[in-house]
Amino acid sequence: MTDYMTMTASSPPTRSTAIKLYDESGFEGMRRAGRLAAEILDALVPHVAPGVTTGELDDIVRRLTIEGGGVPATMGYRGYTHSCCISINNVICHGIPGDRELKDGDILNIDVTPQVDGWHGDSSRMYIAGEPSIKARRLVEVTYECLMLGIEQAKPGNHLGDIGHVIQSHAEKHRYGVVRDFCGHGLGRVFHDSPEVVHVGRPGTGPELKPGMFFTIEPMINIGKPGVRLLDDGWTAVTRDRSLSAQFEHSIGITETGCEIFTKSPRGLDCPPYL
Numbered sequence: 001m002t003d004y005m006t007m008t009a010s011s012p013p014t015r016s017t018a019i020k021l022y023d024e025s026g027f028e029g030m031r032r033a034g035r036l037a038a039e040i041l042d043a044l045v046p047h048v049a050p051g052v053t054t055g056e057l058d059d060i061v062r063r064l065t066i067e068g069g070g071v072p073a074t075m076g077y078r079g080y081t082h083s084c085c086i087s088i089n090n091v092i093c094h095g096i097p098g099d100r101e102l103k104d105g106d107i108l109n110i111d112v113t114p115q116v117d118g119w120h121g122d123s124s125r126m127y128i129a130g131e132p133s134i135k136a137r138r139l140v141e142v143t144y145e146c147l148m149l150g151i152e153q154a155k156p157g158n159h160l161g162d163i164g165h166v167i168q169s170h171a172e173k174h175r176y177g178v179v180r181d182f183c184g185h186g187l188g189r190v191f192h193d194s195p196e197v198v199h200v201g202r203p204g205t206g207p208e209l210k211p212g213m214f215f216t217i218e219p220m221i222n223i224g225k226p227g228v229r230l231l232d233d234g235w236t237a238v239t240r241d242r243s244l245s246a247q248f249e250h251s252i253g254i255t256e257t258g259c260e261i262f263t264k265s266p267r268g269l270d271c272p273p274y275l
Contacts, residue, residue, distance in 0.1 A: 034262025164201025
């Protein structure tokens, strides 16, 4: 049986196994944090190009987060020392920024989480440096479709299994693999909270969705098999078969009639190509 707990603005930001249900003050907080996350991802578009290093992109994220009145939630999180994660080509997630220069045709996911007044705006998008291959572009397109199909299922009375089912079905229709080792998560005033949002599943299973729930949907889709290998740095996850991987992520809140996307691009730059 799933436990739920009602949260107010004065509730302590503690992680728990119970799923938190937030009031309107929570929605207001998540709108501010999600808006900043989306604005940062929008601002990165002209900077993603061959020759640019992932460290330079990380510097931009840090500067824009601070200028926007937030702090990067990833800095200091379990010893992590960067403002975002940047995952290129066969890196599934948690790629560490550094001296790596982008090459023509690279696809990359940039994952940001500004914390604004205690609220976390967690979002990621795919970017393309130069001209990608046809198979890379198609993977990016299908992964975004998986995210939005999952979001369509995010409404009161449905279950987390409904979200996972449509994502899995769409990806596997294209013979792609859906990563099981990482998942979406609850968030709000806690960075990673209950529930876990797995991107595979059966309809009608898992916790029921109720108004006030906040969580991320962030499918990681591989051209090949879903297997994952963790590198020696303890963070970087790559495809076991070295195939390309893509990911998109939104933070959402369940409303009385559906859901609200907190991290939607104000400029309409939700999926490449970003014209």
